[in-house]
Amino acid sequence: MAEPRPMDPAGSAPWPKAWAVGAIVLSVLAAVPWMAVMPLMDADEPRFAECSRQMLVTGDWVYPQFNGRPRHAKPPLFNWLQVGSYAIFGVNEFAARLPSLLATIGTGLVLFPLARRFCGEQTAWLAVAVWLALPQTHGWGRAAVTDPLLTLLSAGALAAAFRGLEAERGGAAWYAVSGACLGLAALTKGPVGIVVPAGAYLLYVVLSGSWRRGLGRAGPYSALALALLVAAPWFAAQIAHYGREYVDTFFGSDNLQRYTVGRPVGLALGILWPIPVVLLVAFPVSLLLPRLLRDAWRERGAARGGDASARWRLFLAAWVVAILALFAPSATQLSQYLMALYPPLALLIADLLVRESEGPTPADRSRWIAGAALAAGLGLGAAFFGAAVLAARFVSQAGLDNLPLIQAVAVALGGAFIASAALFAHGWRRAAGSRLVGCVLGATLLAAIAMGQVAVPVIAFSRDQGLKELALVARDRIAPGAPIIAYGLQTSTVVFYAQRNVVEAGSRTAEETLQLAIRQPGAWVIAPRRRAGELEALGLRETAQARQYVLLERPRRGAPAAATEATSPRSPASPPPGSQTGSGAR
Known part of the structure; x- marks a missing residue:
């Protein structure tokens, strides 16, 4: 197997790093202030937070409780991290959300050495910047739910497994790291923590023809055994304590039933539901996904022949496709289910941007991508403008107040998506070198800040702040x-x-x-x-x-x-x- 060669030679111009570091710092700083002041949102954030508070109060870390009853829906790893955060910062919104923010940053720390190993330092910095700049990361990256932690552990498991598969020596150690991450992922969200990374790994083995290296050695099987060793004791304790009740509730209704007979959320698009989700929460770089998958598919012959760069891109594409394929048939359709596909997407985008900035002139780039970005931006903008006009019809039913503010946010979102599309299209068709990277990162951050730092807090305050205030009154009176x-x-x-x-x-x-x-x-x-x-x-x-x-x-x-x-x-x-x-x- 040929050793991977970084695509950007030592001593190359530092422009991607400058843009990337700025985007990283801005993304992290933008997330922190809202963590402490924004009320916990929806049903899930306060549910996790309260379950963890009960652990802190009762000292029972083994059998999660919520509202006076056992909570079988999720394993406890995320709760354990919240308890540790409570012990340091007290029981509050910031402490409840801190583990998720750290997990999101940790995912970037997983991507950096992986990208540096196979693509070079410029691509590594840019991959972290793209990951943190995505709208979905600004929206979900600090949420007090399990998905950011699951994303970190899934990324760690697959990154280590790929290093183990590609290694001539020392692969067993990488597979051990992968197995530990898989076990912790199962302790975060159950079987999905093992099934999804395993599915991505198997798809890559099939596409790359790496049967002997991928399945003919002991590494993958030892990783799976270690994962079971890490996760099984806690699940065994639940079954021993609760018996059939736990099996039926967790493995039945909260896993199998959610996948097969859950209630769809939003538009009834069937297995196509991930398309608008990915388009929206990774805008505008989501428009590059078809190009990225096409390139990886075309290079599969080179990947089978041992080309390290082609194998790297094929692995990332398999990671993305496996997640889409596994969740597309799900009857329960929630955007956070797809969160684990954005780390490999960020790596692919960073790789492409570095190659494009050093390669063809802007005039040689596809007009279709720029045109699709403009069309999508105008479409999303029109949708948000329409939502502003129709807001009076659904604001009350959605539990929101302050209609003028909701309408203003909808208009701002529409304008932000149109501006984001225009900046991206301009960069793709006319910018070279550092200007291309700056335009793409700037366009992505524009959409991300509008969604994650404007729309999400406004919705939280409009829907949940009043409930928080009355609950505090009730607690005191x-x-x-x-x-x-x-x-x-x-x-x-x-x-x-x-x-x-x-x-x-x-x-x-x-x-x-x-x-x-x-x-x-x-x-x-x-x-x-x-x-x-x-x-x-x-x-x-x-x-x-x-x-x-x-x-x-x-x-x-x-x-x-x-x-x-x-x-x-x-x-x-x-x-x-x-x-x-x-x-x-x-």
Whole structure:
């Protein structure tokens, strides 16, 4: 096997490094301020944060709990890292998100030596810059969820496996590193932590014809054995403690069922759903993906012949394609599922940019790529402008407030994507050398900052800040042990900020929710303002409000007789039917 030769010789001009370092510093600095002030978003961020807080409070790190019930949905590695962060910085949003930011930076540290080994230092710096500059990284890279950590461990596993496969000597050590990463990935998100990297590795072996090197040695099998050795003890402890309940919940409903019968999110595109996702969250460099995959496919003959550069590109392409192929059929369609494909995409883009900047003149580059970028940018811009016009129709249903601000952000996003496309197209068709790299990085950062540092915080404050504020009020004013009832909203945010168990009313009517409050002494109810009138008409009294949410007390004496039918009382530790908390929660 030929030794890899860096594509940029020592002593070459340092321009890519200057652009890259600037993009890296800007991306990291832009992410940090929002970590401490932005409320935890959606259901997942506060759910992970609260599960970790329970570990810290109870000292039980083995059997995760949420809202008074076992949480079987995810393994504990990410929670363990959050507990460590809490121990240093306290229980707050910054500490909850810090492990994800460090994992995102860690992914860049995995990419750097890999790219430097096979492409040279300029490409290595640029790969890290592209990874950190992507819109998806600005959006998900600091989120208090498992995906950034899973991405780091998947990248580590595949990078080490490739080094092991290509090594003439010392391959066993690389496979050991790969196996350890696979085991930790399984402790982060379950079987997907092993299946996805293994699928990418196998696809590369097939495409490159590396049957003997890839499967004829002990390395891959020792890696798999080590992965099982790392992950199996914790899973065995769960099965021993919970029995069939854990097997059915985690392996059944939270893995197999999500893949086969989950509910799609967004447009009903079937197996094509990754296309608009990748286009949007990696814009505008996502327009280069077809070119990158085409080049890798055309070079597969050279890869089979031992060309190190061709093998490198084919490996990265197999990494991307395997993730797309494995998740495209998934019935549950969430953008973060694809996060692990962006590290190899960043490596491919960096490799291409360095070659293009040192190779043909701008006039020789494809007009189709520039044209596609402009068309996509105009299309996305028009979509966001349309969303601004139609925002009044969906803002309330989406749990958002401050319609003018939401409309302004939609307009800003539309303008940012159009400007990003124009800058990218200009650089691709007219810029050479450092100007090409600067245009592409600048265009990517423009879209990323608009999405991750403007739109995401605005959505978080518009949707979740009021719920956070009322949960803090409830924590301070409601008697210890008294329950909180969540009516018409998800409970995770309330559970974390109120630091107590919450009963979710689920599909109960206003009358049934009233009876639930009557049957539980001292209970208060949190509800969206648009639905609070249903409860106030039955005698509940508003005692506090924050943005689009209200906090209501149980009725005074003489409450309407319409709500006299008894419903069985339920403790806060036992949410009513229809609740999304507990063992089935993500």
